[in-house]
Amino acid sequence: MKKKKLMMAVVSASLVGVVAIGGTLAYLSDKSNTVTNTFNVGKGYVDDNKHVGLWLDETAKTGTENPTAVDKEHRTEEGVQYDEMLPGSVVAKDPTFHLTKESTDSYVFAEVKGLDALVKAGFVVSDTDLNGVPEPESNLSDSWQKVADFGDDQDAGLDGLYIYGIKDSWAEGGIQPMTPGGGEEGYTYDAMFNYVKYSSTVENDQHNQNLNGLEEVTVRGVAVQEANLTWQQAQAEALKVLG
Numbered sequence: 001m002k003k004k005k006l007m008m009a010v011v012s013a014s015l016v017g018v019v020a021i022g023g024t025l026a027y028l029s030d031k032s033n034t035v036t037n038t039f040n041v042g043k044g045y046v047d048d049n050k051h052v053g054l055w056l057d058e059t060a061k062t063g064t065e066n067p068t069a070v071d072k073e074h075r076t077e078e079g080v081q082y083d084e085m086l087p088g089s090v091v092a093k094d095p096t097f098h099l100t101k102e103s104t105d106s107y108v109f110a111e112v113k114g115l116d117a118l119v120k121a122g123f124v125v126s127d128t129d130l131n132g133v134p135e136p137e138s139n140l141s142d143s144w145q146k147v148a149d150f151g152d153d154q155d156a157g158l159d160g161l162y163i164y165g166i167k168d169s170w171a172e173g174g175i176q177p178m179t180p181g182g183g184e185e186g187y188t189y190d191a192m193f194n195y196v197k198y199s200s201t202v203e204n205d206q207h208n209q210n211l212n213g214l215e216e217v218t219v220r221g222v223a224v225q226e227a228n229l230t231w232q233q234a235q236a237e238a239l240k241v242l243g
Contacts, residue, residue, distance in 0.1 A: 054099055101185055107234035109161055145162060
């Protein structure tokens, strides 16, 4: 079957939905009804007059074109609308957690839902730059290790609860998560992933079938104080908060 160029709008907000395809994205936060997607458990999370403890942002769209490279200076916490994504299109998408300066040492967990369905719909999610890569595989950053699965459909294996730790700190047969505090300047964790690509191999019939009822992709994070807790105990506290 001859492929036709498919055009769509990808609407996303790092605060509530990392990527949502088609239809209208119902934001979970606005001026009259604020819903937070980052949480702190324990004491010692500092207010820097902008944030308290853990917070999340991503590369902003600074012009009319979709951002195609991760930008560490131009960031947004309010979401981005990506227009006219064609097969083969790549956008910079880098949900990144931060901890405010002088905050306590913390275990940081990230809950991700909806990525598996997104991959099934013909998208690739990756930690590495996908520009110029024909048909890459999906992957998340090595700095995040999955500790729990969510939902019944785990074919793609990306949805779940992750804990943060520099790759070299993973112990054989176990986890030794990195638990940095905010320090004098705050702390920025490695992005969970950096790019999203719409596959160039998706056929029209596959596209229509896969996008039917596709759910939002969401990222939420929890910082749990390290003091007097193992990472397993911290995970239990994070799951209580996330519900």
